[in-house]
Amino acid sequence: MISKEERHDFILIKIQKERKLAMMDLATELGVSEHTVRRDLKELSDAGLLRAIRGGATLRSNIPFDIYDRNNLDVMEKQSIAEKSITLLKDHQVVFFDGGTTTQAIAGNIPENLNLTVVTHSLPIANILTSLPNISLIFAGGAFCKSSLTMQGQQTISTYGEIYADISFIGVCGLDLYRGLTARTLEETAIKRVLCKNSMNIVAATTSNKLDTPTSFLTCPASDISYLITEKDPSDHILQPYAAQGIAIL
């Protein structure tokens, strides 16, 4: 007999290799009923480890870098994160905005009467901010990256390098207590690092499904993070390990 955990491990390993799994194949392979496999996939999918689709599962996203795919995901959660994030902002601060749909949601919630100097390398965020009268916008230019709709490269880094911010909103690819803030490409990492380095307060804003899921490139250790903002209540158990590290939870 094969245990639930073993099945889960098996599924996760196999999906990495094959990108796509059919439920009925899994059922025969694991020697359990189709219904059981279905529940397994649901649990893994709820944990954000794969994407359940009709008749099976695929990797979390086949188009991992495609911004449009993520745009309409977790809209409510992102709105909640944005509203909490805004409370950290005060007049006359200098604020860095990293790319990503969560930071975009935050930018979209900045009230009109707030006076800020915002620096960003995200084109959508720049677009959003043009309509706010009291925002002084500095755009960190560079080579445009289609998949993320942000700029990257030496120019981008050097622009941030000349500015010191009160607060940085960092988009999260993966966050894990031991590995810290991680990103998926070296280019992204290089930019996130400057943001962190030149900022008094680092805010990691992310939906909770990205917690405890490290990616490859280290941006900064978890201990450098000042605030962690998710859609969950700060008392939620999933957040306690981070609170214990001295990160303020909102």
Add this chain to the structure above:
Amino acid sequence: MISKEERHDFILIKIQKERKLAMMDLATELGVSEHTVRRDLKELSDAGLLRAIRGGATLRSNIPFDIYDRNNLDVMEKQSIAEKSITLLKDHQVVFFDGGTTTQAIAGNIPENLNLTVVTHSLPIANILTSLPNISLIFAGGAFCKSSLTMQGQQTISTYGEIYADISFIGVCGLDLYRGLTARTLEETAIKRVLCKNSMNIVAATTSNKLDTPTSFLTCPASDISYLITEKDPSDHILQPYAAQGIAIL
């Protein structure tokens, strides 16, 4: 068998590359009925991930600047200028785009199949170019200027300063044979000067009503201009003095 989710992924990836998709092509490619593709496109379009059009789909233009375009004057003239301007472009050129509604019209007329490296400090132009698959875009960042929707300042200038272009499209505030190309602010002038300095060919693209109306700050002498493009026929008498100076008229 290919699942619905996979089809959606496929469509989203492909539309990023090709900008426009035909329904029947998709149907044969994906091995499903036309009707099914139609429903896929409808779902993706309802989710705001693309725009369904008759016979297929196109990228949703995520360009919020139609607000500003509303007060666009001389639309027909600018279109005519844009079409003439495009004829100067060849594959693999490096092109500078100055800000302004005329240069914007030119950018909007770049054909899909043209391979260019474009450098610009205009936010609307950057937005337009994001949807063109064969354009490599470099954005010259800096401090955002609300009135012109462009960047300005040291960062902008230094970005252009590191690049040499085959051709520059310069937006015209005023042009006059004796004063040359002139602009209204020192900041604008500083940027236009770098564009001109680092460019093999300078193209002044403007509606004819800006000819012979000098403004205050000198960008470059008229003799430096390679091409003058207006909505008028090159034989028009108002253009003859410029032709006499050795400027090619289109």
Add this chain to the structure above:
DNA sequence: GGCTAAACTGCAATATACTGCAACATTTTA
């Protein structure tokens, strides 16, 4: 304007996948 071909919409039929339920099995724990 009227015509034709292509594209769209709605419907019914079919196959497949999912959900909830009740029963049964296994593992924990008191």
Add this chain to the structure above:
DNA sequence: TAAAATGTTGCAGTATATTGCAGTTTAGCC
């Protein structure tokens, strides 16, 4: 060891996906 908790199964009913067809709309063309 018995009770409780958790995991598993098959079944029945429900929902979803896909297709082809028939009828309608639309775009382009003479």
